[in-house]
Amino acid sequence: MSLLTVNGIKKSFGGLKALNDVNLNVEEGTVHAVIGPNGAGKSTLLHTFVGKLKPDEGAILFNGDAVLGKDPTQINQLGISRVFQTPEIFAELSMLENVMIPALAKEDGTFTINPLGAAMNRRSIRERAEHALEDVGLADKMHGTAANQSRGDKRRLELAMCLVQNPRLLLLDEPTAGMSRTDTNNTIELLQKIHSRGMTKVIIEHDMHVVFSLSTRISVMAQGAVIEEGTPEQIKASARVQEAYLAGNTGEE
Ligand SMILES: Nc1ncnc2c1ncn2[C@@H]1O[C@H](COP(=O)(O)OP(=O)(O)O)[C@@H](O)[C@H]1O
Numbered sequence: 001m002s003l004l005t006v007n008g009i010k011k012s013f014g015g016l017k018a019l020n021d022v023n024l025n026v027e028e029g030t031v032h033a034v035i036g037p038n039g040a041g042k043s044t045l046l047h048t049f050v051g052k053l054k055p056d057e058g059a060i061l062f063n064g065d066a067v068l069g070k071d072p073t074q075i076n077q078l079g080i081s082r083v084f085q086t087p088e089i090f091a092e093l094s095m096l097e098n099v100m101i102p103a104l105a106k107e108d109g110t111f112t113i114n115p116l117g118a119a120m121n122r123r124s125i126r127e128r129a130e131h132a133l134e135d136v137g138l139a140d141k142m143h144g145t146a147a148n149q150s151r152g153d154k155r156r157l158e159l160a161m162c163l164v165q166n167p168r169l170l171l172l173d174e175p176t177a178g179m180s181r182t183d184t185n186n187t188i189e190l191l192q193k194i195h196s197r198g199m200t201k202v203i204i205e206h207d208m209h210v211v212f213s214l215s216t217r218i219s220v221m222a223q224g225a226v227i228e229e230g231t232p233e234q235i236k237a238s239a240r241v242q243e244a245y246l247a248g249n250t251g252e253e
């Protein structure tokens with residue numbers, strides 16, 4: 001079943017056609033990678049899925065519901081969570097508090113940091129947040145201030161902020177960007193563990209080692225359009241993709 005259906009999405013910034021008729025089907029239970037050179041429109045596309053950017057044309061359906069016209073909070077409530085390219089965390093709050101905020105947002109439909117004091121005493125929320133932090137290997141740092149953590153731990157925190165919502169669709173924009181090889185491999189392992197629970201994922205990724213380790217389906221974007229789609233084997237073998245993107249970049253070391 002197609003969980004996310006993207007039809008004819010267009011988005012221009014001034015004279016620049018960032019998205020020029022993008023079509024995409026994400027099947028339930030898959031890890032669908034979107035790859036392509038810098039500036040291809042990958043992040044812009046992801047932003048349209050979560051209501052952060054409004055496309056000029058096209059339609060997006062999630063589990064049969066129209067996404068366009070809904071605001072980010074409503075879309076989140078439908079069951080889509082995302083990790084963006086630039087970490088969006090609450091720097092002054094503790095790791096635990098950071099994870100409780102999206103847990104509350106999912107439960108109450110409000111995105112606010114005000115009820116935190118009360119929520120600290122709401123056992124279900126707190127326990128779910130602790131569990132999500134354990135999941136990503138941050139249990140021992142849950143009372144630390146977010147701002148003081150390493151870049152890798154901030155990215156893991158963001159992932160915990162998504163997992164605590166138990167989304168039906170998880171969107172990841174370059175989750176291993178800027179990570180060491182060790183951190184990257186830990187993230188791959190973590191994402192594989194999450195996958196075994198059946199959560200559908202769309203992952204934008206530059207690192208072909210990550211892409212070929214994780215994905216079951218790959219779409220290749222160039223200049224605002226999907227130029228090829230297939231299994232990892234098909235994509236590796238595609239002359240067109242080789243030419244446009246993959247040459248010397250297969251992630252094999
Ligand atoms: N808010 C914006 N305003 C103007 N141009 C933008 C904006 N966001 C993205 N772009 C441009 O759209 C194109 C696609 O960007 P992006 O989606 O970030 O690419 P990718 O994630 O594939 O590297 C780029 O040329 C980029 O400079």
Ligand SMILES: [Mg+2]
Nearest residue numbers: 042043044085
């Ligand atoms: Mg990007």
